[in-house]
Amino acid sequence: MKRADPEHIETHEKAGEEPAYVVYMLACADGTLYTGIARDVAKRLAEHNGERGKGARYTAARRPVRLVYQQQVVGRSAAQREEARLKALSRADKDVLVVAYRRGLRKRQPA
Numbered sequence: 001m002k003r004a005d006p007e008h009i010e011t012h013e014k015a016g017e018e019p020a021y022v023v024y025m026l027a028c029a030d031g032t033l034y035t036g037i038a039r040d041v042a043k044r045l046a047e048h049n050g051e052r053g054k055g056a057r058y059t060a061a062r063r064p065v066r067l068v069y070q071q072q073v074v075g076r077s078a079a080q081r082e083e084a085r086l087k088a089l090s091r092a093d094k095d096v097l098v099v100a101y102r103r104g105l106r107k108r109q110p111a
């Protein structure tokens with residue numbers, strides 16, 4: 001599973017290449033999960049938290065939200081398919097995915 005670097009998502013693709021998107025999951029203050037896609041996750045997270053623009057109606061009533069999962073995908077249609085696949089997962093399966101993602105991040109960080 002390819003993960004996006006939270007500090008940098010490439011947004012200037014070479015001519016002819018499909019742009020990179022990030023499929024992400026947010027944990028909302030009420031304990032629910034929200035799934036979406038974005039080109040710039042940091043900007044979108046700020047929007048969801050009301051720091052820039054409105055964000056999604058769903059998250060506006062459930063702030064603050066925090067990023068718990070992200071995966072880089074090439075092309076908008078591929079990102080939308082992956083978003084739909086994640087949304088169709090059960091809550092238990094989403095929780096397993098989030099835990100596995102967090103473990104992967106800890107392994108990559110220096111001790």
